[in-house]
Amino acid sequence: MKGRTFETYVRTVLEGGAREAQRSGSATIEAEHLLLAIAAGPENASRELLRSAGLDHETIRDALRREFEQSLRTVGVSVTDRSLLSPREAAVRPSRMGRSAKLVFERGMAAAHGKNDARPEHLLLGVLELRYGTVPRTLELAGVDTAALKERARRSLSGESA
Amino acid sequence: MTGVEVPASQDPTDQLAAVVALRRLADQLEDVAVERAMRAGWNWLDVAEALGVTRQAVHKKHAKRLIANGVELRRRRK
Known part of the structure; x- marks a missing residue:
């Protein structure tokens, strides 16, 4: 039953991620699209954890935009045509x-003891385990303490209050 | 140009992130430029030549989106 609930959640996040990817003109679903989908997804521990770090769909989208511009600026490119x-x-x-999305699942599932143990927090942990690329840079730019958020996710999984 | 020039970063993390961002910027610029050209009456062959790719490649990448955006596409020149 538990495993089934997680499967439904994954399907919801993937569908949401696909919508986000399409909106951003991407040909593939990437980690940032999954993160947006988690933030806009069903009310659960993962969404709450993001919220506790000041992240909702809007703040993530805003930070993604800033990361894009900042990454261009680091090599001296500034775009005047907004x-x-x-x-x-x-x-x-x-x-x-x-x-990047495959890495989220790989790393998230590595933190779970088998498929039946998997919960929404594992997917969030997978996102937070990314070391390089758009998502970690965006989280840093948004002022998120990733290590602390990971710790809260783990505590939530072990049943302690976050 | 006025304003402060930002020195280019020598940090590989920044440079690699810039590669990702530049690819995205190029993709978005391509979408805008191709749509603008097609609205101005260009044909696929000329757009393809300007981009240095095949007609098939540019058509495959852009046709659906342009049709969805209501751009009137010209027939292939014989």
């Missing part, structure tokens, strides 16, 4: 996960 910074929606909704 419209170029916002993506064009893709015509097709992606169904494939990109490398």
